[in-house]
């Protein structure tokens with residue numbers, strides 16, 4: 533067996549796993565059926581807590597070089613025109629990185645790919661499709677189709693990082709239990725001349741019809757505008773619906789559409805993330821609606837936890853029982869943190885049709901704005917996505933502090 537680990541899927545989760553394993557000297561092959569990195573408009577926002585993990589692994593500096601920080605978020609109540617703005621200043625002096633990083637998922641993946649390709653024990657095979665897997669106590673045998681021709685690859689371990697429709701998960705005969713929301717997302721990239729108000733860089737429009745997530749993608753006035761529509765709508769005619777939405781919800785200024793994509797929204801998880809020598813991570817293991825931005829962040833936290841644990845097993849520093857703990861811990865996080873918090877964000881922004889319930893949400897959001905201690909407690913949510921190291925119980929925050937990296941009182945972006 534030449535490969536220690538075969539990873540299916542060169543999305544961000546597969547690439548992070550590959551990189552962190554290869555850095556430990558593990559021989560890893562990442563395969564993807566696509567000819568290169570997939571560039572559909574998806575993740576772009578990473579909350580403060582995961583920046584500790586990226587910093588610890590030396591990834592924050594290259595990500596920051598291509599991305600930019602955001603210091604808050606706004607909520608625009610469509611019917612009343614009320615703006616509620618939350619600033620992240622309350623994290624200063626407490627968090628190592630008191631801001632949210634914006635970076636398109638395809639740029640993030642490209643950086644990871646470049647770093648992975650520098651690793652002597654790693655290779656990435658494009659145009660290589662996973663077809664099936666068999667396993668025995670020593671190894672996995674993976675059927676692939678490479679440039680249309682069938683082949684078999686062997687490895688000690690297989691990680692399925694092949695996204696929400698995961699052929700690996702299906703080959704294991706695992707279900708994907710949960711719900712699909714009745715409304716789906718239309719994600720667009722557009723240049724927009726009207727989104728100049730400083731509150732906009734990361735904002736929600738709160739409304740049952742015109743609810744949206746609006747975020748600045750780059751400094752050239754390119755924006756991600758994501759709104760929702762009933763799942764039952766035909767896919768045809770979406771450009772007219774984008775136009776109707778933009779004219780009604782963002783009437784100031786004009787727009788030029790550059791990309792769009794329709795996504796169904798789900799809360800779903802596999803019943804287990806480990807079957808013998810096969811593991812699942814990222815969207816292959818669990819999917820959430822992206823309103824809180826917890827999809828890829830959850831997948832990254834899976835990767836940090838799994839790459840460390842699997843590396844220890846391969847280097848014979850740990851029994852493989854640690855992989856059962858990985859599988860349980862990450863599924864528990866999805867069920868108790870990722871999915872309920874993301875569902876509540878979606879409900880708040882897009883399904884808030886009971887006036888008393890909306891008022892209740894708005895009272896909470898105004899209180900967060902006015903009370904920094906309350907705001908800081910509320911901003912702890914993304915940190916709950918982390919599973920502390922299965923080897924030593926430490927969080928990335930603990931590890932940075934041990935390295936003498938102190939929480940930033942101010943930061944290079946917003947000095948006091």
Ligand SMILES: Cc1cc2nc3c(=O)[nH]c(=O)nc-3n(C[C@H](O)[C@H](O)[C@H](O)COP(=O)(O)OP(=O)(O)OC[C@H]3O[C@@H](n4cnc5c(N)ncnc54)[C@H](O)[C@@H]3O)c2cc1C
Pocket residue numbers: 540541542543544545546563564565566570573574575576577578637660661662663693694695696698699717719758795813814815816822824825826827828829830831
């Ligand atoms: C509109 C939208 C906005 C989002 N915003 C955010 C956000 O701001 N923050 C956040 O954290 N998350 C966000 N997400 C979620 C995020 O995009 C996903 O969680 C993320 O893409 C998961 O990464 P992954 O690597 O697990 O899977 P994917 O990115 O789906 O990658 C899977 C890879 O597997 C490959 N593959 C599939 N089948 C095979 C096969 N048979 N053989 C070989 N290769 C195969 C595919 O080609 C692909 O490259 C958003 C999602 C959407 C839809």
